[in-house]
Structure formats: C-alpha cells, structure tokens
Amino acid sequence: EILEDEFHREISARTGVAPDVVAREMQEMICINGELRDFILRLRERYPVYLLSNAMSGFLRGILEENNLYPLFDRIFISAEMKIAKPSAEYFRTVLTSLSLDGADVVMIDDNEKNLAGAREAGIDGILFTIVDGRTNNARSIISNMRTAVGDYIRVFGTEIPCSVRAVEAAECGKSIFTYDRHSKVAKAYGELTKEVAKIGREKDRSRFDSVR
Numbered sequence: 001e002i003l004e005d006e007f008h009r010e011i012s013a014r015t016g017v018a019p020d021v022v023a024r025e026m027q028e029m030i031c032i033n034g035e036l037r038d039f040i041l042r043l044r045e046r047y048p049v050y051l052l053s054n055a056m057s058g059f060l061r062g063i064l065e066e067n068n069l070y071p072l073f074d075r076i077f078i079s080a081e082m083k084i085a086k087p088s089a090e091y092f093r094t095v096l097t098s099l100s101l102d103g104a105d106v107v108m109i110d111d112n113e114k115n116l117a118g119a120r121e122a123g124i125d126g127i128l129f130t131i132v133d134g135r136t137n138n139a140r141s142i143i144s145n146m147r148t149a150v151g152d153y154i155r156v157f158g159t160e161i162p163c164s165v166r167a168v169e170a171a172e173c174g175k176s177i178f179t180y181d182r183h184s185k186v187a188k189a190y191g192e193l194t195k196e197v198a199k200i201g202r203e204k205d206r207s208r209f210d211s212v213r
Helices: 004-015 019-028 034-044 057-066 089-099 113-121 137-150 165-172 177-181 185-212
Strands: 050-053 075-078 107-110 125-128
Touching: 004 019, 034 177, 034 185, 050 089, 057 075, 075 089, 089 113, 107 113, 107 185, 113 125, 125 185, 165 177, 177 185
Parallel strands: 050 075, 107 125
Antiparallel strands: none
C-alpha cells in the first residue's frame, strides 16, 4: 500500500509541484456524481450494492465520510487494505468468498474494460459504464465500434448517458439531476439505465430460481 503522503511526494518529485499543493488540488478535484448516487440508491431498493476500489484507503474513506456516502454500500472492498487489486481475478474471488456469493449471482459495473475482464475470469458478469457524447459522427462511430469490439464478452448498456450542461450545473449545486431537472435528457437516461440494471437482476433471479426447482 502506498500512503497518501508518500503519493503526494512522488507526484511532487515528478511535477515540481509542492506536496501540500498536490494534496490540496486532489481534494479540489473531487466532484460527487449526484446522478450516479441516486442510481445506486434506486438499485439498493432491490439489491445489495458493494463498492470495489483501487483508490488509496485514507483518501477514499475521507471522501466517503465527508460526503456521507457510506450508507450507499452494503460492504466496501479497498485494494490497499486487501493487499490485492483489480483487475486480478483473484481479487474478485476474494470478494466473492468474503460475501459468500457465487459469481453467477453478481453483476460488476465498471468503466474500465480490464476490470470487467478480471471479473469475468472470476465468473462475474460485467457491464461497461461510461458517459458518451453522441453529437458527432466520430463519437457515434466510436460508440458503435466499442459495442462491436467488447459487446460479445462484456455486457454494454443499451442506454447512453449523454454529456449534459445540466448535469454539471446540478453537481456544482450539490443536487442530483432528478432534483435539479428531472425532465432533462440526462435524468431520463439515468432512469432508463436503472430499468436496464433492474431487468438484469430479475433475469438472474429467475435463472437462480429455475436452477433450484
């Protein structure tokens, strides 16, 4: 595990920026995604939710504490505390063992394809999460190519979360997009995303029920 002070000194050595400035700027970069927070709350109405992170322990726990995010998760798994990290398949197996769960009963949502590949190796179905800008032909081509390239082995949501000025404004006000502008395109997209994930959960529930009948 690398300690925060050690990390700040390393960045300072590479950039010439003083360690205390590095620490301060890291804190200033923190922006809580209100839409994602609400999305997690909606999921927790039906399913347990676990946080798996490679972030530095002290840094992450400070964010969770200061922003009252601990209640969002049933359990939290931090690589630095486990001495093993994503995307190692062993990391995901360790998490499954700790939770007494089978990989078939879990869905992993991540914005990193490598992490999803590691989860898949441990028997966990993965969903690639990303925000897209589909306003240009190039962007739409990239989205299409991504679905073609990884869609056969990583589940990609059909719903696309659009880049949105309203979402940025909501985050700056400390509000969720549903509170700030529930009729916006991004709010509707997150609503559809919630439905997609809930549908996956229902399919897994049915599959598990059929297997034990």
